[in-house]
Amino acid sequence: MPSVQLDDILPHNLASTTMARRLILLALLGCLVSVLAAATQHTLQLKASKSNADSEYHVVTHPEFSGYSLRLKTPTLCDDSVKQYSGYLDINEDRHLFFWFFESRSNPASDPLVMWLSGGPGCSSSTGLLFELGPCSIQKDPDNGTVYTTRNEYSWNTQANVFFLDQPANVGYSFTTGGKNVTRTTEAAEDVYAFLQLFFARFQEYAQLPFHIAAESYGGHYAPHIGSIIHRRNKELADSGSPTSTRHINLESIMLGNALVDPLIQMPSMVEYVCDGAFALFEPWSPTCLALRANAPVCKGLIQGCYTTDSWAPCTPATLYCWQALYTPAALKSGKNIYDIRRPCDRLSGENPICYEEIAWVEEYMARPDVRSALGADPRAPPFAACNYDMNVAFMYAGDGMRDSYRLLPELVDEGVRLLIYAGDVDMLCNYLGELKWISALESTHWEAFNAAPFLPWTVSGRSAGVVHQAGTGAGNVTYARVCEAGHMVPHDQPAAALDMLIKWINNIPIAS
Incomplete structure (x- = not known):
């Protein structure tokens, strides 16, 4: 299939504008039993190693996940009242996924474990941590411009053990050092499953707890695929009857925000939302709404074409058309923040197209040398970015965004x-x-x-x-x-x-x- 360029599908008056390109990218953000425990303890390998001059890690390997290793350290940033771990899942020495874990403020021995995934694709879960639901919230001193954190009384670790995972590689502190980049949700889910196995091998106290996957935005693609892999592997373990150090994961629920x-249902629903719903931004029979209604069936047809083939080729044109024909006009003509229509977009004039100035504060904080050192950010990791738009575009051109994860959910729900x-x-x-x-x-x-x-x-x-x-x-x-x-x-x-x-x-x- 010939390569599709943004200029080929954007209306002429938008194709050359920086704002249109940012809006396209912005919208794409628019995501164990005792025998096994004994076997795991017998085969688990722990060692200490120096990854850089400032950070000592404990390194975990797993006999059934060759090519994967987990390195850990114990920071005290953000909330020093609870136990923390941060570090990396290293994959074949070329992909490295960063995570940050916080124990529950209540009863970590019995409170469930929650994994948080931000969307994008390409956005760091550390943004969810500092901007939404983590133990601390990002702030900026109005007098001297210093960024810092304050305790979040509404943190989700109030009654849960919570970790934040930057995935796939090249998101947040995660990075690659050559080799294959992950640009599809199905591939990313395999790495997350390996991470969970190594994490539970090291922290068996959390392996016995109920496990919940919580995800936002494009995490609606991530979480069902991860849940499906966990569920499938759990059944394979139960059916095999053979001793293994791979653990059953106590998947309790999936939470999607x-x-x-x-996309087949959700993309066209935007027209109803902005033209007819309780929060309509335009008059129902305005030229904008007439154009959106005319474009919606075309968008839906392109998505249907993506759904009905195993080829990824039809999916990229569907992504590009639907965003430029529906979301870009609505955002440009309304001037609203597409994440919160009560407010204008206060970040379109800056480098980061996400419509919240606090996102820039997160980037500034996570880029500080003292923070990188405390968390064990690898020196090879690039400067922290809340969202990696190269990854966003890579997933788009792989056709991932117009695939549905809906089909994976009935089996999970029906089986508990x-x-x-x-x-x-x-x-x-x-x-x-x-x-x-x-x-x-x-x-x-x-x-x-x-x-x-x-x-x-x-x-x-x-x-x-x-x-x-x-x-x-x-x-x-x-x-x-x-x-x-x-x-x-x-x-x-x-x-x-x-x-x-x-x-x-x-x-x-x-x-x-």
């Missing part, structure tokens, strides 16, 4: 993995209308009960937090939560509601209770 899961979809209602990018449409169509054993269930009011500290729609017992096997007055980054906009939701979900208590 304003996530891109089913709980699913939570939460959506801030002022996010245009992955809007709540599209989220509800795809989850309502999910063909699981809970489909009929979910669609018959009422929307229940959800309050936090006497204040309306949103509505909840669920099927199943407790917090639900399939649950949808619409979060009021929240954009794409729900824990940033409504931290108390996000923490309330998390605590109830991981304890299997109805959210609307």
Whole structure:
């Protein structure tokens, strides 16, 4: 297939503008039993090594994951009241994935383990840590311009052990040193599974805990693939009956926040959101809405072509057309932040196209030499960037964005993995209308009960937090939560509601209770 250039599909008046290019990229961000334990202890290898002059790591290898090793250190940044680990998963000496782990502030021995993944593709989970839900929040002194962190009272490690993983390689502190770059979600998921196996081999105390995958935005692609691999490998382990040091992973649930899961449903829903919904930005019969409605069927047809073939070739044109024909005009004509339509985009004039000035603070903080040293950032890692737009474009040209991860979820749900979809209602990018449409169509054993269930009011500290729609017992096997007055980054906009939701979900208590 001939290479497709951005200028080939953008309208002439947009093709040469820096803003249009940034908007395209911005929108693409738019993601064990005792026998086995004994075997693991017998084969696990631990050693100390120097990776650079400043950082000593403990290195973990695994006999069944040759080519993978995990190196660790113990920082005290951000929240020195809890145990921390940071370091890298090294893959065949050419791919290196950074992570940062925090124990629970409550009861780390029994509280569940949560893995957080930011989206992009190409955006660092450290951004989610410092900007949304981690133990500390990024701040900037207005007088001297110094960036620093403060304790986050609404951190998700209030009642959970939480780690933040920069994946795939070339995201955040993660990097490559030659060899093959990962540009598809299916490949990235294999590396994450290996990371989990090495992490649990080293930290067996966490391996026994319930494990939850939490992901945002493009994480709606990542999390179902990772969950599917875990579930499949767990079944293979159970069926094999052979002694092995590979661990069963106690996958309890998948949590997806304003996530891109089913583009065929979600992309066209943007037109309804901006033209007809409760948060409409344009008059229903305005020229903008007429043009968007005319473009939506073309977009849908291109995505359908991507869905119905194993070839990746039709998927890149679908990505390029849908973003330039739907999201770019809506963003340009409205002047709004597509992550939060209540506010203008305050970052389009800067180097980073994400519409929050705090993202630049995160980059400045993570680039500080003292922070890099404390976390054990490898000297070979490039300067920290909140989002790597080269990776974003690489995934786009691989056609990954217009693939759906929706098809992986029914088996997981039907076999006991709980699913939570939460959506801030002022996010245009992955809007709540599209989220509800795809989850309502999910063909699981809970489909009929979910669609018959009422929307229940959800309050936090006497204040309306949103509505909840669920099927199943407790917090639900399939649950949808619409979060009021929240954009794409729900824990940033409504931290108390996000923490309330998390605590109830991981304890299997109805959210609307």
